[in-house]
Amino acid sequence: xxxxxxxxxxxIVPDATIEEKAFLTVSVPPISFHNLAVRLKNDKDLQFDYLxxxxxxxxxxxxxxxxxxxSTTLKHEIVLRQETADRENPELPSVSDVWATxxxxxxxxxxxxxxxxxxxxxxxxxxLRNDWVGYPFRKDYNTDPEINPVRLESEVNxxxxxxxxxxxxxxxxxxxxxxxxxxxxxxxxxxxxxxxHGVLRFRVSLExxxxxxxxxxxxxxxRGIEKMCESLTYPQTLALxxxxxxxxxxxxxxxxxxxxxxxxxxxxxxxxxxxxxxxDELTRISSHILFYSTxxxxxxxxxxxxYGFRDREKILDMLEETxxxxxxxxxxxxxGVMADIHPNLVKRIKDFIKYLPPMLKEYHGLFTGxxxxxxxxxxxxxxxxxxAISYGVTGPSGRGSGWACDVRKIHPYGVYDKVDFNExxxxxxxxxxxxxxxxxxxxxxxxxxxxxxxxxxxGDYAVKTKPIxxxxxxxxxKSVEAARGEFGVFIESHGDKYPYRxxxxxxxxxxxxxxxxxxxxxxxxxxxAIGGSLDYVVPDxxx
Amino acid sequence: MFDFKVVTDWIDELLRSWLPASLVNITECVLIGICLxxxxxLFALALxxxxxxxxxxxxxxxxxxxxxxxxxxxxxxxxxxxxxxEIIEIKHVDRYLFNLAPYIVIISSxxxxxCIPFAKGLEILDFNVGIFFLIxxxxxxxxxxxxxxxxxxxxxxxxxxxxSGAQMISYELSIGLSILTIVVLSGSxxxxxxxxxxxxxxxxxxxxxxxFVAFVVYLIAGTAETNRGPFDLPEAxxxxxxxxxxxxxxxxxGFFYVAEFVNMFIVAAVATTLFWGGWMPLxxxxxESFNAIMDYIPSLIWFLAKSAVMVFIIMWFKWTFPRxxxxxxxxxxxxxxxxxxxxxxxxxxxxxxxxxxx
Numbered sequence: 001x002x003x004x005x006x007x008x009x010x011x012i013v014p015d016a017t018i019e020e021k022a023f024l025t026v027s028v029p030p031i032s033f034h035n036l037a038v039r040l041k042n043d044k045d046l047q048f049d050y051l052x053x054x055x056x057x058x059x060x061x062x063x064x065x066x067x068x069x070x071s072t073t074l075k076h077e078i079v080l081r082q083e084t085a086d087r088e089n090p091e092l093p094s095v096s097d098v099w100a101t102x103x104x105x106x107x108x109x110x111x112x113x114x115x116x117x118x119x120x121x122x123x124x125x126x127x128l129r130n131d132w133v134g135y136p137f138r139k140d141y142n143t144d145p146e147i148n149p150v151r152l153e154s155e156v157n158x159x160x161x162x163x164x165x166x167x168x169x170x171x172x173x174x175x176x177x178x179x180x181x182x183x184x185x186x187x188x189x190x191x192x193x194x195x196x197h198g199v200l201r202f203r204v205s206l207e208x209x210x211x212x213x214x215x216x217x218x219x220x221x222x223r224g225i226e227k228m229c230e231s232l233t234y235p236q237t238l239a240l241x242x243x244x245x246x247x248x249x250x251x252x253x254x255x256x257x258x259x260x261x262x263x264x265x266x267x268x269x270x271x272x273x274x275x276x277x278x279x280d281e282l283t284r285i286s287s288h289i290l291f292y293s294t295x296x297x298x299x300x301x302x303x304x305x306x307y308g309f310r311d312r313e314k315i316l317d318m319l320e321e322t323x324x325x326x327x328x329x330x331x332x333x334x335x336g337v338m339a340d341i342h343p344n345l346v347k348r349i350k351d352f353i354k355y356l357p358p359m360l361k362e363y364h365g366l367f368t369g370x371x372x373x374x375x376x377x378x379x380x381x382x383x384x385x386x387x388a389i390s391y392g393v394t395g396p397s398g399r400g401s402g403w404a405c406d407v408r409k410i411h412p413y414g415v416y417d418k419v420d421f422n423e424x425x426x427x428x429x430x431x432x433x434x435x436x437x438x439x440x441x442x443x444x445x446x447x448x449x450x451x452x453x454x455x456x457x458x459g460d461y462a463v464k465t466k467p468i469x470x471x472x473x474x475x476x477x478k479s480v481e482a483a484r485g486e487f488g489v490f491i492e493s494h495g496d497k498y499p500y501r502x503x504x505x506x507x508x509x510x511x512x513x514x515x516x517x518x519x520x521x522x523x524x525x526x527x528x529a530i531g532g533s534l535d536y537v538v539p540d541x542x543x
Numbered sequence: 544m545f546d547f548k549v550v551t552d553w554i555d556e557l558l559r560s561w562l563p564a565s566l567v568n569i570t571e572c573v574l575i576g577i578c579l580x581x582x583x584x585l586f587a588l589a590l591x592x593x594x595x596x597x598x599x600x601x602x603x604x605x606x607x608x609x610x611x612x613x614x615x616x617x618x619x620x621x622x623x624x625x626x627x628x629e630i631i632e633i634k635h636v637d638r639y640l641f642n643l644a645p646y647i648v649i650i651s652s653x654x655x656x657x658c659i660p661f662a663k664g665l666e667i668l669d670f671n672v673g674i675f676f677l678i679x680x681x682x683x684x685x686x687x688x689x690x691x692x693x694x695x696x697x698x699x700x701x702x703x704x705x706x707s708g709a710q711m712i713s714y715e716l717s718i719g720l721s722i723l724t725i726v727v728l729s730g731s732x733x734x735x736x737x738x739x740x741x742x743x744x745x746x747x748x749x750x751x752x753x754x755f756v757a758f759v760v761y762l763i764a765g766t767a768e769t770n771r772g773p774f775d776l777p778e779a780x781x782x783x784x785x786x787x788x789x790x791x792x793x794x795x796x797g798f799f800y801v802a803e804f805v806n807m808f809i810v811a812a813v814a815t816t817l818f819w820g821g822w823m824p825l826x827x828x829x830x831e832s833f834n835a836i837m838d839y840i841p842s843l844i845w846f847l848a849k850s851a852v853m854v855f856i857i858m859w860f861k862w863t864f865p866r867x868x869x870x871x872x873x874x875x876x877x878x879x880x881x882x883x884x885x886x887x888x889x890x891x892x893x894x895x896x897x898x899x900x901x
Binding site: 185187193194206209296299300301302303304305306307310366367370372373375376523524525526 | 598601602603604698699702706772773775776783784861862863864865866867868869870871
């Protein structure tokens with residue numbers, strides 16, 4: 001398989017260099033990159049239709065981008081990289097027309113590395129202000145606060161965006177695209193708005209009640225976690241993962257721990273795998289219950305909100321008892337978990353497994369079956385399977401569109417290969433199916449817990465690691481199924497005790513990138529319902 | 544049954560014995576005005592407290608329980624807080640209309656409030672087109688809401704006000720038609736006469752099917768008219784932050800808030816008056832002793848108890864249902880409620896013409 005793939009790629013781009021690492025890594029000259037991308041996606045033997053992760057890189061002399069691709073049908077994976085030696089004016093071809101998820105990711109790379117993507121429709125910075133000086137993720141970035149002081153004046157909203165396009169004669173031409181015309185009625189939903197679930201801002205063009213276009217403005221809570229990680233030792237970086245998607249804090253940390261353990265070649269004890277899986281599922285249930293609460297509130301069902309919070313509290317109590325933390329648990333560590341489980345945990349989980357199903361029935365009675373709720377959800381914001389893959393919308397939202405994207409099934413980790421559970425799939429792709437996937441996943445998670453809770457093997461809760469952890473040189477990628485989708489960790493190590501580059505593939509960014517697609521030509525109230533059903537968490541988008 | 548006319552006549556005579564006739568009129572107007580305002584404020588406080596407690600009960604919470612016995616003083620504290628809060632001056636608003644709007648809303652609500660027959664002999668405005676006046680007065684409120692949205696110079700407020708305009712004008716039709724159904728049955732538009740004619744049986748029983756249909760439609764439309772859930776689109780918190788009153792602060796916001804609660808009571812009170820016999824006690828023909836016992840309960844208690852049940856039902860709606868979307872809301876009115884209502888009116892006319900009611 002690998003050989004056939006290599007030959008195929010070499011036949012398309014003869015001057016590509018191919019290395020066999022954990023994944024097949026192909027370095028492609030920028031000039032032929034777009035052509036290769038189109039072929040990789042469309043060739044029937046390759047079918048790389050899902051761009052998992054896109055990482056901007058600064059290798060000192062060169063700037064570049066690493067692409068992790070996966071085929072949803074053939075299940076194989078590949079890593080592409082392209083780089084340019086021009087640090088003054090780096091330009092690389094855009095693949096946003098091949099994989100729609102590249103659109104936002106390329107804007108992110110542009111903001112942080114200054115790489116402009118040719119033929120990208122909207123070359124604005126995604127997270128930074130337009131008047132930001134320099135490119136903060138470059139290794140030679142000057143952090144002097146004099147250069148980028150805390151600006152007190154508001155940023156001017158540009159309705160015109162710059163692009164770089166390749167003309168037919170082969171020359172680059174700087175152009176502008178208009179997002180909003182002067183006479184459009186543009187309303188800011190956010191950054192302070194009850195329905196954006198955090199500091200996210202939509203600029204929405206309205207025609208009466210109908211949404212014409214949504215322009216997503218992110219970055220209000222960007223903390224530069226990836227950059228911070230580059231100056232932290234590996235055990236220190238763990239603390240930051242919980243602050244990404246705080247509702248799946250445990251899963252995020254699980255991913256980073258697994259990635260580091262894999263790089264170091266540590267085999268964690270079986271007990272650790274069980275504990276981690278149990279905690280993952282508890283976190284997932286609590287996150288989905290919170291989804292139910294907030295989603296109902298977005299649709300105006302205020303009582304349902306408190307029902308959800310009442311039951312989520314039970315999980316938080318369990319997590320508190322074992323981990324010490326409620327929202328953010330800080331429980332995983334490299335080689336295991338911080339402490340053994342609390343003696344009460346097993347009993348409490350068993351009680352909870354008995355407690356929740358009647359409550360779920362109540363949820364469905366109060367909200368799901370309600371005629372108003374049904375009318376608000378059904379046939380609203382339909383995301384097709386193709387779009388879900390192209391935009392990289394994973395997790396329950398992707399599964400609501402019929403895309404079997406569960407990482408627990410594709411690359412089983414923890415003890416997911418030992419438990420029996422169904423991957424919940426709905427094919428309608430509307431708000432209602434995204435909602436139902438989550439509600440059904442709560443039941444599946446309870447089922448997983450039921451199988452695990454009695455069988456936790458005895459043993460150590462962590463393996464001893466060296467006081468200073470250094471990762472061997474190389475690139476590592478590991479992903480887990482967080483509550484909102486595939487959460488990936490990419491580490492490039494140069495053999496130090498600090499990562500050279502640490503990238504988090506957040507499930508939130510693709511989710512927010514489809515809002516425009518789904519909400520256009522619907523009502524304002526539908527925009528809120530769609531946003532609620534996608535269930536993005538803003539610190540996860542912004543990182 | 545105790546007739547409040549005794550009290551009012553006594554006050555009237557007392558004043559007349561002291562003062563000349565012209566001054567008596569002025570004094571009585573002032574007295575009634577003061578009583579009305581105090582009653583309005585007290586009702587608002589009671590309703591806010593009730594809403595908090597009811598909402599808490601639905602949501603498995605306790606509600607206010609710290610200040611005073613069962614948290615009853617909490618609402619008074621909140622009122623004082625609201626009264627002494629600064630009214631923030633906002634740039635770029637149409638100041639005249641912006642400041643006028645809450646007063647229009649509260650005045651319309653107060654006018655409607657003054658039409659309600661609270662107990663036997665306890666009516667302030669009672670004349671031959673009373674119910675007509677009540678509808679007219681309560682619809683002035685929409686002007687205030689539209690002005691508030693427009694004058695705020697805020698896009699969210701404007702959307703909220705427009706929603707509110709579309710919604711209230713639509714649902715006014717249903718309210719009017721269902722009231723008309725009862726007017727057909729009673730043959731009078733004077734509220735006291737409507738109540739009196741229910742002495743031998745409340746209209747919901749007398750008018751059987753058409754009256755019941757009219758009641759259900761009235762309750763739905765009334766909930767929509769007061770901008771309460773599931774019809775709270777004009778101030779849909781998750782969509783428009785607070786709709787038309789986003790920019791208001793202090794007591795100006797308080798006026799909208801209070802008016803909303805009292806409007807809910809007015810809707811409940813009108814439902815009580817038209818369908819459930821107003822302050823009339825429950826009489827079952829033939830059960831003489833039972834009827835006599837019922838008569839011992841004061842008429843004010845009857846009225847308030849019935850209204851409280853109605854208010855509870857309206858609160859129940861809000862804390863159970865999710866919110867409708869604007870097109871669904873208008874479809875419900877124009878495609879369902881209005882045709883049903885028109886047919887129902889016709890049915891009622893037939894019932895009355897052929898004397899099919901009890």
